Amino acid sequence: MNTHYEKSLQLFDRASKVAPGGIYGHMSPAACLPGASPYYAVRGEGCRYWDVDGHEYIDFMCGYGPVILGYNHPEVDEAAAKQRELGNCFNHPTERFVELVERLVSLVDFADWGVLAKNGGDVTTWAIQVAREHTKRKKIIRLKGSYHGVDPWCTPGHGGLIEEDREHIHHFAWNDLTAFQGLVERYRGEIAGLIISPWHHPVFADSDFGAPGFLIGLERICRAEGIVLISDDIRGGFRLNIGGSHEEFGYTPDIVCFCKALGNGYPISAALGTDALRVAASKVFLTGSYWNSAVPMAAALKTLEILERDNVIAKIKQTGQRLSDGLVKIGEKHGHSIKPSGPPSVPFYRLTEEKNFLRQQQWCAEAMQRGAFLHPHHNWFICAAHTDADIDAGLQIADDALAACVKQWD
Ligand SMILES: Cc1ncc(COP(=O)(O)O)c(C=O)c1O
Missing domain, CATH: 3.90.1150.10 (Aspartate Aminotransferase, domain 1)
Known part of the structure; x- marks a missing residue:
């Protein structure tokens, strides 16, 4: 031993x-x-x-x-403790919810609304449902080797899955715009959403930035084909750009998903989107026992304040x-x-x-x-x-x- x-x-x-x-x-x-x-x-x-x-x-x-x-972090913990004295879990959201969503919407250039959850996978899965609800289409395109959480449509594990879980999920390789174009031609009118990370960050392999024209090329094709572009910024969010890593790489998604750094360790995630998706977003059921907890929201508000201030x-x-x-x-x-x-x-x-x-x-x-x-x-x-x-x-x-x-x- x-x-x-x-x-x-x-x-x-x-x-x-x-x-x-x-x-x-x-x-x-x-x-x-x-x-x-x-x-x-x-x-x-x-x-x-x-x-x-x-x-x-x-x-x-x-x-x-x-x-x-x-x-x-003393300031984040103090903000969380202050909220904890008032209470964390209620029958209702608190004012912290409204403040945090307002704050996020003001930070993200394209966003008109936001929702809050706990983990990254909560919001990536919810985002693809919004894409499906909005477009009334079934197919979701993603990158080979990307990670978006552990729900059946995307888990890297093999246990407990049935073929139907992935029936409408299609992959292409990072930086292969032609392959994406090929999928779009093959499934024209059937693709609800494309989910990407701002850069490719697989495990056991080098990270890779988008080649010139790749990310903007994806965005252009999505716009032309009515495909909802989802930016999964769970990993890089708030480490590259306070408004989302898409700003750093020069593309504009329809939905961005954040988690990790948002609460400096307090459990919170967020998805932000455009007005065009507001009705669909309101129709996709979204909740969890702890999703309205106020303590992580207070921590996230303080974290965002410090990120900007310092x-x-x-x-x-x-x-x-x-x-x-x-x-x-x-x-x-x-x-x-x-x-x-x-x-x-x-x-x-x-x-x-x-x-x-x-x-x-x-x-x-x-x-x-x-x-x-x-x-x-x-x-x-x-x-x-x-x-x-x-x-x-x-x-x-x-x-x-x-x-x-x-x-x-x-
Ligand atoms: C890019 C990306 N998307 C989604 C997730 C899933 O987030 P969570 O583990 O909080 O559900 C992760 C987690 O590492 C991630 O890195």
């Missing part, structure tokens, strides 16, 4: 007896080296967290994205660039090239010499043992609490970790 993570492994053992798979979904350790990373967290502060074995990490995952200002997005782009430049240099120094891809505030890193991610797993595991949480096959996330000193400390660990690996490999 790896005694470094003794308590983590014990807890995992206990969990496996009462929860199928022990830890499920994207946090499952199944795709990583067995026992080579922490499995359970205890507390967080700023850009750091501590695991159950008492180890401290400079965190480059930020809770897989939600933490944009830092763990336990110019957070510009800062995390710079911080991310510092990390990226540093990692590239570390790769060069050790003769094992590290390739960055995607935006610096939501970057993906890969050791270019291998295809199977084994060395990448070893490198990240060595870094974790030394106090930096680097993810081997998912993109990382930068937050406002990462100072230059934190980045430099993380780089030093990444450097030491790679040096330790190179001793074994070369």
Whole structure:
């Protein structure tokens, strides 16, 4: 047994007896080296967290994205606590709901209305229903390798699905505008919606920006064919542009979906859309036991205020660039090239010499043992609490970790 993570492994053992798979979904350790990373967290502060074995990490995952200002952000937590004193879950929404939707509508250039939910998948699935309701068409087009949640139409898992779940879902490859055009010609008049991410961010592969003309080309075809264009900005939302990543990449969707960074860790998601879709949006039933909870809405309002006030997005782009430049240099120094891809505030890193991610797993595991949480096959996330000193400390660990690996490999 790896005694470094003794308590983590014990807890995992206990969990496996009462929860199928022990830890499920994207946090499952199944795709990583067995026992080579922490499995359970205890507390967080700023850009750091501590695991159950008492180890401290400079965190480059930020809770897989939600933490944009830092763990336990005092102002966000204070806003949430203030609302909690008044109450969280009522028979009705609170004024926070109206304030938050108003705020989001004012931030997103094309939006005339918004709705709030809890998770990203709530709103991506709802958005495709709105597209179907609006167009009275069945088909949804999406990108190969994209991720939109775990509902049957899009889950990357295989269990529990029936063929009919995907009967009207069609795929094409990122940057292949001709393939999209081909689908449109083949299914002319049957396509309700196209759902895209602002850039391609698969796991176990480099991120990819749209080639010149790709995203705008998709938008043009959608407009000409009456296809609802949905931008799934769950992952990048509020890390590239306060108005949505579509602004950064120069296209205009009909619906945009946000989640992750919106509440700095408090559970909240949103979809925003155009007037043309308002009637359809009002007809697609939307609710959940906790969807009107006021505490996450208060947290989201404060998060948005701080994002603007402190110019957070510009800062995390710079911080991310510092990390990226540093990692590239570390790769060069050790003769094992590290390739960055995607935006610096939501970057993906890969050791270019291998295809199977084994060395990448070893490198990240060595870094974790030394106090930096680097993810081997998912993109990382930068937050406002990462100072230059934190980045430099993380780089030093990444450097030491790679040096330790190179001793074994070369
Ligand atoms: C691009 C994208 N869409 C949708 C989702 C689903 O969000 P959630 O896990 O909150 O349901 C995610 C989650 O990682 C995501 O990255």
